[in-house]
Amino acid sequence: MKKSELITGVILTLAGAAALAAALLTETAFDGIFWGVAGAGLCLGIGIVIRFFRWSAPDRSEQYREILENKEIGVNDELNRKLRDQSGRIAYSTGLGIISVTMMILAVLDAAGVIRDSRLTILVLGAILLIQIILGIAVFSHLRKKY
């Protein structure tokens, strides 16, 4: 494993420890964020450091090389790529549907007086929907020009 990965692991661990200290020693409205950063930083950082020492052992270098090779094959495998594209398309259409339905439900509940002040949420969801559609069309035409 590269030394830069160890450095990243150490930095993440230190950031996590600092956030943990801040969460424990202070009482502010940001405590929730501190706990979140502490958990993510410590788990990720310690995980990377452990992985570095585990795979840096000389007797494991061949095994690690094989794992990396398999990983690379898995990423570039054409069937995996095709399936990733397909799942991306399904997730995209489903996402559009979910946002549209959520907007409608919120609008109905708002009109019925079940919930209040949902206008901003509906507007934000509408903006996300619009951005997704525009982005989808723009990226498609950009890619189409390449072929």
Add this chain to the structure above:
Amino acid sequence: MENRVEQLRKERGLSQEDFAKAIRVSRQTVSSIETGRYNPSLDLAFDIADFFGKTIEEIFIRNGGNNHEEK
């Protein structure tokens, strides 16, 4: 599309895993090609043909591909 990938691989005494490594794809891809659930790209078809020292047509058989010639 039918193919002779499994037959040729077995003739060379290779496991799906070894063959997949040699043509740099996953074992699942080899399995899907052999069972006909997935037709490889032209690039991969060439890689497979090169590996076995054959032409693409000798390995991949297009069902009904010659219909237009029979007319």
